[in-house]
Amino acid sequence: MTVRPQRARPGSPGLQALVDELAETLGRSVAVDDPLVRMICTSRHFGDEDPVRIGTLLQGRADNATVRYVLAQGVAQWPKPGFIEGRDDLGLLPRYVVPLRERGYLLGLLMVVAPDKTLQEQETEAIARAAEAMAAQMYTEHLAADTRKSDERTLVLELVDANVATRTAARRRAMESGLLGNAEHVLVTVVQLCRGTEPGRQAEAALWGALEGFRQTRTAHGLVAIDQERAILLQLRERAPGPAEVAVQSARVLDELTTFLDPSTRPVIGVGGRHLDLRDAWRSYEQALVAARAARRLPSLKGMGDWDLLGELAVLLQLPEHALDESLVPKPLRTLSEANGGDRLRATLRSYLEHAGSIPRTADALKLHRTSLYYRLRQIQEITGLDLDDGAHRLTLHLGLRIEELLTRGEDAGA
Known part of the structure; x- marks a missing residue:
């Protein structure tokens, strides 16, 4: 599967002119x-380039x-501009960073290479004036992009709606517009975040940034809907x-999300x-x-649940x-757990059942x-009162x- 590099949209000529000036x-x-530290616009070098800057120019984003x-x-x-320290191990020189905001939206980050972490007063004044103009320019572009994303979100939600009439009308619009190409096989992926310490808009930006590269690939045409701590990727393949x-x-x-977001968001993915x-x-x-519910509850899935691999867990x-609580655990199994040597016997039972009684x-x-x-x-049969040669009894225990x-992660379930 070929996926385009994860990068922000190129900046407009107007924004590029402000950066160059x-x-x-x-x-x-x-x-x-952009807010995910993916390059939008950059100026020419002035002899102050570092490995991070050079790598970003080549790859479209920093590592x-x-x-x-x-x-x-x-x-x-950050409520105001400030310096970030350099990191020799990353090949990063110090930078003066200005959050670009307009009407409460974080639109991007203006970064000026400052190897000695000092700027003259006239320099900070020039940066402040330029930042104001850049934010205004980016806000205009943001409104247009936001309208497109909103329309796409509405279409996706209607395509997966429980109402037949709603999704039939949405499917007709999608096919007439050619948004999904001519492929036939459909696959829906859901991404869910926990409500962590990240601001909502940063979480939304991260979800979009992680999924946008999968909207158009060599073998798939897709649409994305972002809804607070949830995202839907609908692909035709x-x-x-x-x-x-x-x-x-x-x-x-998941790798993109763990790069962009605080660990407290604990992202999981469910594939239909x-x-x-x-x-x-x-x-x-x-x-x-x-x-996705399976991915949240089962640590063994490492945050990724696939419907086609869930087996009986899907039911x-x-x-x-x-x-979904402890009352569903059969009494014979609870009795086995409480018995002397119960952990050893449970492990034996699990292996026996998973090897089809061999x-x-x-x-x-x-x-x-x-x-x-x-x-x-024999101990297991005596304690549970069940016959391991009986298919129904084995199914009960399994x-x-x-x-x-x-139930081991029930407190985290949020699907």
Whole structure:
């Protein structure tokens, strides 16, 4: 899968002219980044370029380590300009950073290379005047972009709406506009954040920045909807992607989000089932919500849930949140947990069930002599009162173990 580099939209000629004018006035390298520290405009060099600046020009954005460092300084929340320290290990010289705001919106960051962390009064005055003009220019561009994003958001939400008439009308608009190309296979991905310490607008910007590169790829046409701490990526593809391809896409999105956002946001991704037609986008969306719920509850998924890989958990996770509690754990399994040596016996039971009741494979997995395994299985049957040769009894215990897995992170569930 080919994905375009994650970078901000190029700045307008008007913004570029303001950047060039300021740089010539100061005799210093100047750049304007978006709130995620991705380059929008930059001036020519003045002999003060550093490896970060050169790498950014080549790649369209700084490397993730540099982005994390800059954002960790809190620049997105600064009420006024200030210096950030250089980092020799990153190849970063000190910079004077001005948050570019207009009517409460953080539109970007004006960065002036300042190797000795000093600026003359006339320089800071020139920077302040230029920053005001840049913010006004960027705000005009922001309004146009915001309208486009709002229209796209509305279309996505209608395409996955529960109401048949709503999504039918939305599908007609999407196809008539050619927004989704001619591909057939539909896939919906949901990204969810916890309400962390990040400002809402920074979280929205991060979600857009992480997903926009997947709107148009070599094999997919997509749309994005951002809604507070949630994002929806709807893609039409030439073919249904396999689990490995989905995992790569999800990992890249998570990597971007962990670069742009504070760890307190704890992002998770849910990928819906693969369906043949845009008519089933709503179904893939509902499945993606279930997969995101799995990602939140199961640490083993490492923040990425895929409906097609959930198995029986897909059914359990459709239970209402209030119903998914310890009362669902079968009493025989609770009795086993409370018994002497319960942890060892539970581990034996889990391995036995996951190996489809195969004695040789279970013994091998546990590195246990078969005689010892038989002894433990008899103990389990005596304690639980269930027959491990009975399919229904085995299903009861296996589902109980699966439910317990889901309960281990119940306090974090938010899908």
